[in-house]
Amino acid sequence: GHLGPFLTMSAGATCLSQAIPEELRKHVGTTEKYPLGIWANDWAAGHLTSDVVQIIIQEILGFHAVRTGPGPGTVDGFFALVGCETPTSFSDRGCGEGPTTTRNHIVVEGWTESYMPTWLKIQQDYPDTAPKNLG
Secondary structure (H helix, E strand, C coil): CCCCCCCCCCCCCCCCCCCCCHHHCECECCCCCECEEEEEECCHHHHHHHHHHHHHHHHHCCECEEEEEEECCHHHHHHHHHCCCCCCCCCCCCCCCCCCCCCCCEECCCCHHHHHHHHHHHHHHCCCCCCCCCC
8 A cells, every 4th residue: 555655564464453354354245255345546645545445444344345446536536436347537437337345345535515416416426335424
């Protein structure tokens, strides 16, 4: 991740002293198992908060997690969470008739309130996978 300049860790190492070891972490998904996806917004605070969230999810909550993206804007993260194939493409986000699953589950350091018309349209157009704002 982008904490690299501040941390020196070997493969398999953890940040927290009582971290859940990688081999004991769980995947998400019911039929197909995969890691929890953390979409990173492509600015310093977006990368940093995504790195911190990934550490918490893996080492405290005990789930496999991967960083996805990054995307240049908050709205790209909305479409990534919906499950669109090309969330950073302004001309075609790749949502088709509406995704039924997504590999991107969390995005932090975005401003939902600043893009409320787009947020509300996504809620209307893609109710099965539309993201939730948790604060």
